[in-house]
Amino acid sequence: MSSFINIGKVEFQKIGSFKLILLIIISALITFGLSLSFILYKKEYLLSEGLMEIQSIISISAYFATFTLAIFSAINWYYLISFENKNGTWSILLTKPISKFKLLMTKHTLHLVMYIAFNILYTTASFILLIIMNIEFNISEFLKLQFIFFLVAITIPYSQLLFHLMVKNGLLAFSLTIIILFFFLIKDIIPDIFAMFIPLLNVDNVWIDIKNTRIITLYCIESILYGVIIFLISIKNNYYTYE
């Protein structure tokens, strides 16, 4: 366990702790800024439709958080995986007495830590947004909604990981982020029966019927399974050698 923490710490320092922390803060700030701008721009409409309540505001901020998360996770995987491809340093890492599994687990753990940090800051940003908008809310309900987002949004970074595994060049993989955005934008025209089974769209689907516990649980499980499957694919295959 201690060696895991040690490797994680060293990996974090190698990439640049300041860089990563700045990335999280900027992502959260951008989410906050976009959400606030949108809500202020559409304030009249939201008030008239009775949408100035916690669920709608959280779903709006989640919508923008999805975009920033897509870019944030692309950059994160670039530093964790594609950076090694770019520098050819897999040849050093794979020929030293360190378990490949441990190394990859550490990278995944570091990514999860960054994802959690992003969510913490995003939760803070949403909290501030609700305060600014003078919306009354129940803390437990707020935390529940944020936790649901945390679970379903895991599909986004793991979809990014797929791109980074398929395309060795990190910047080309980054350009495929547009595909994630595309699926979000066409979600409304995809028949619901198909949309339910595209894990990537869970982060949007979940807000449609937030009170239905069964459906929400299904989405959360589907998202976690998706993440686990991609994680298993990433550590099983030889994506990190010369071939």
Add this chain to the structure above:
Amino acid sequence: MEAIITLSNVSKSFQLQQVVKNLSLTIPKGSLYGFLGPNGAGKTTTMRILVGLIEADEGEILFKGKNIKKWRKSLFNHVGCFIDSPSYYPNLTAYENLAYIQKITDKPLAEVDRVLNVTGIYYAKDKKVKNFSMGMKQRLGLAFAMLNDPDILILDEPTNGLDPEGIHEIRNFLINLCKNEGKTIFVSSHNLAEIEMMADYIALINQGKLIYDGKLEDVLISEEYIVKVKQSEEVIQMLTNSGLDVTRLKDNKFSFKADQYKMAVINKKMAEKNIDVYELTPRKRTLEEIFLNLTKTDNPLKKEVGLYE
């Protein structure tokens, strides 16, 4: 001599092109083994297979007699590698690059200073690697390989890009490691003179096939003898009558080819005739000559040194 690494019938293809064909090698313990071949012969691919960076399509690799289908991390406690071009994190300093490896493998940081000293880049330890010259990057690659004092070093063109002084330094360092510390070094190089100066054993591959492996001294010594005698004409006549081809050389010398048995007979005849022998030495070939000849197809020299078809 005890074999430390053995490759048996290793083959590898990339997209229908066979890059390594049924390669079998035995690397003796404590030897400095030179691995030679023209560009594109399959040297780097062989080395990558050896360290497990790519998997062979066929064949077996034995490490101390044990089969290693997949390299286990413990093996890399004994093996240091420098394959292909030097790899590093450009925005980190030399020290940070090496320290990163030490930290993730839980090894002492004092090693970093040692290898930086040994490879001659200690003075630049706090300089970012992206600002290093090619030679300095090469030395850093060597430093990575030498971390934690491995028993076996697998080095792919370690002196590439170094100045003559650097080449001399690294060569002497490798010879010292081998002779005095008993390390096994498997090194590939294009610099034949350098291999000739340091290797005990060599293997020569061409188009993925092994065409020679064995002791360096065996391949350098030829069956050609250079002779200088007082009674040259008499000896030349005697040799010509025996059916041997004699070539006159400068300085009253001449040469001819003969196996050791025939040579013994000629020696005896010269002694019987009281010939004054000033010089009688087997002609030593250069590695360059061997390399250039052996990598040509259908060369009779191949038969002479007992090549693999």
Add this chain to the structure above:
Amino acid sequence: MSFIEEFKKIKGSGAYILLAVLLLLPICIQGVLGLGPIVTDYKYYVTTFGLFCRLFLSVAIGLLISLSFYNEYRRKGYLNVILNGHSFANLIINKMLFFYTFILVYLLTALFISLGFQLFDGSNIGLYYKELLISFSFLFITSILLINIHMFLCMFFNQHTMISLIISVLCSFLNVFIVPTQLWIMFPWSYPTRILYFASLNTLDFVTILLITICSFALILYYNSINVRST
């Protein structure tokens, strides 16, 4: 026609496969989803091209140009040109011609695929071919503008050509929000999308787009002429 040789420079890097994905994915999915009586004729063309222009076109342009310049600047490919007696300015002009030709072929391919869906859906192209032609012509012009912008970015950030790609991705994201607003005229990456709805544009908008495109030509040619390539 030496600019055709530019095509071979990024062959084998996977760029053309990616570009094909960036074209086929939106057009085909939108084409399939738009089948039916709800959208027909010109609206169906807009449906198939909508997200392609909004999201994928600028990324495709950024990708093509960034990779092409990456080989020149980062891999020092341009040195071969200079050391054989040709000027860097000529290299840039060849690249420009290649990019324009490629994007034209790219857009035509997208158009043909879209027309295929339209015909399959039973649309009568004869009824709206004029609108189609006008829209497509301006789509090409706005693509030229984006090419010029990205070329300028690559030449300006010569050692960091991928900045151009990053900008294209980020601008695609921003397109989602900017296109429906009045701010679109200040954001060139939104022009290809707005051009699809050319009936809603006024003459001033068209003139602005044309003027900006002409200025972008002037900028590229001027920068090319003053740029002394240093190794």
